[in-house]
Amino acid sequence: xxxxxxxxxxxxxxxxxxxxxxxxxxxxxxxxxxxxxxxxxxxxxxxxxxxxxxxxxxxxxxxxxxxxxxxxxxxxxxxxxxxxxxxxxxxxxxxxxxxxxxxxxxxxxxxxxxxxxxxxxxxxxxxxxxxxxxxxxxxxxxxxxxxxxxxxxxxxxxxxxxxxxxxxxxxxxxxxxxxxxxxxxxxxxxxxxxxxxxxxxxxxxxxxxxxxxxxxxxxxxxxxxxxxxxxxxxxxxxxxxxxxxxxxxxxxxxxxxxxxxxxxxxxxxxxxxxxxxxxxxxxxxxxxxxxxxxxxxxxxxxxxxxxxxxxxxxxxxxxxxxxxxxxxxxxx
Amino acid sequence: xxxxxxxxxxxxxxxxxxxxxxxxxxxxxxxxxxxxxxxxxxxxxxxxxxxxxxxxxxxxxxxxxxxxxxxxxxxxxxxxxxxxxxxxxxxxxxxxxxxxxxxxxxxxxxxxxxxxxxxxxxxxxxxxxxxxxxxxxxxxxxxxxxxxxxxxxxxxxxxxxxxxxxxxxxxxxxxxxxxxxxx
Numbered sequence: 001x002x003x004x005x006x007x008x009x010x011x012x013x014x015x016x017x018x019x020x021x022x023x024x025x026x027x028x029x030x031x032x033x034x035x036x037x038x039x040x041x042x043x044x045x046x047x048x049x050x051x052x053x054x055x056x057x058x059x060x061x062x063x064x065x066x067x068x069x070x071x072x073x074x075x076x077x078x079x080x081x082x083x084x085x086x087x088x089x090x091x092x093x094x095x096x097x098x099x100x101x102x103x104x105x106x107x108x109x110x111x112x113x114x115x116x117x118x119x120x121x122x123x124x125x126x127x128x129x130x131x132x133x134x135x136x137x138x139x140x141x142x143x144x145x146x147x148x149x150x151x152x153x154x155x156x157x158x159x160x161x162x163x164x165x166x167x168x169x170x171x172x173x174x175x176x177x178x179x180x181x182x183x184x185x186x187x188x189x190x191x192x193x194x195x196x197x198x199x200x201x202x203x204x205x206x207x208x209x210x211x212x213x214x215x216x217x218x219x220x221x222x223x224x225x226x227x228x229x230x231x232x233x234x235x236x237x238x239x240x241x242x243x244x245x246x247x248x249x250x251x252x253x254x255x256x257x258x259x260x261x262x263x264x265x266x267x268x269x270x271x272x273x274x275x276x277x278x279x280x281x282x283x284x285x286x287x288x289x290x291x292x293x294x295x296x297x298x299x300x301x302x303x304x305x306x307x308x309x310x311x312x313x314x315x316x317x318x319x320x321x322x323x324x325x326x327x328x329x330x331x332x
Numbered sequence: 333x334x335x336x337x338x339x340x341x342x343x344x345x346x347x348x349x350x351x352x353x354x355x356x357x358x359x360x361x362x363x364x365x366x367x368x369x370x371x372x373x374x375x376x377x378x379x380x381x382x383x384x385x386x387x388x389x390x391x392x393x394x395x396x397x398x399x400x401x402x403x404x405x406x407x408x409x410x411x412x413x414x415x416x417x418x419x420x421x422x423x424x425x426x427x428x429x430x431x432x433x434x435x436x437x438x439x440x441x442x443x444x445x446x447x448x449x450x451x452x453x454x455x456x457x458x459x460x461x462x463x464x465x466x467x468x469x470x471x472x473x474x475x476x477x478x479x480x481x482x483x484x485x486x487x488x489x490x491x492x493x494x495x496x497x498x499x500x501x502x503x504x505x506x507x508x509x510x511x512x513x514x515x
Contacts, residue, residue, distance in 0.1 A: 005477070007477070007478045009478070022478070024478050031477065031478070033476070033477070033478055035437070035476075037437075037440060037444070038436060038437050038440055038441050038444075039434060039435070039436055039437060040434060040435050040437060040476050040477070041433060041434045042432060042433055042434065042435075042477060043433070048362065049362055050360055050362055051359065051360060051362045051363035052357055052358060052359045052360060052363055053357070053358045054355055054356070054357045054358075055355065055356040055357070056353045056354070056355045057353055057354040057355070058353055118363075119362070120362070120365075135356070139356075139358060143358060146360050147360070150360050150361040150362055151361055152361075153359065153360070153361055153364075267451075
């Protein structure tokens, strides 16, 4: 039976909201598992066929479900600290948020990588190995396993390799040639004009909330709602452009995160405000007016989310322009 | 795309000559092996021919069904030669090997629906009992290749039963209230 094959988990696990990945060690092969919530896809690499493992350092701005849980814990801590009598409680919470965001940026920009596995007929990325310390652990585990099957390389192997290439024999594009298709450009992480627009609307929404919090005025909520609609519209535009022309996966992720966050903020705000108002009306046995904007706490949370996502998008744009200095850094 | 420069392997950490990224590469002896070239020979008169390619000379017989196979059709499998049909049908010991490329995670489906329906809570009237029934029906369905336990099914059943109990309590409360005239 299939279940008889026992697997040992290898270091690294990509935990996404929809997609995830992990790598497992079987008796004579590596098993790459790509999971899509209700479905798993498997790819096997026989230990005897693995030609090389390459780890390339590069920024990876991935928001894992673990990071999301940390964000939720921070939100709970913020609510507790701001409502308790701890002196400067909310200041402490915001300082903590800053530390968390800076740590995430540092790890994503400096301590990240891609790991590729080469056989004679394939060159595949292992999505579960995307942090450098995980990659080192991964290599430490699989190197002896592969060596045990294939033996060690003898001296002078570089000469023996001669002109033979490692990996599948696919012709390289001519040096300096531009990618032909939008999909190829997307593979390189090139941002589309809609990506710039999304980052701009996110930052504008976040900054408007900040302005309205410090200097409240009458029509602030109208502009705030219009900006929220703009964020939703541009995020949908990014997804449509991704479907039609190809947008980098990171910016697609940002659009999905923006849509999810806006939906959650709206739904949770209306639900909580409605529930609290309902409870108060039941206790006081009289009708009460309900303010569905949620007050300053809701505005602060919305400000934090939109500013956070906007800064993430900005860093992705800056990182891309640093990686490709010769390329134009903005839309025409 | 092949590795850009095999000089990468000479050092522990080096810079790629194409993109400038820092790389760490481990090369293994398989890189020195060249792929075997399949050379199909035409079967002469009186020679055994391949079952699927009658014009080609047979080089072996399938370990399971005994059909003759040419070099193209011979599949090396656990140290034995098999024909493609037997491998595809997962006959005999081929069934022992796991060749599946995907699986549906019924345990995740059973667990996620009652949890997701909590967001729109009236749906729990359906998803609660649904999760219990679905978990029982799919209990024996194969799990993920790498998961060993059915705790998701157990959790789905417990959550489903809790939701059913909640609805029964609510129904009982409403009936009692209706009978006592809301007092």
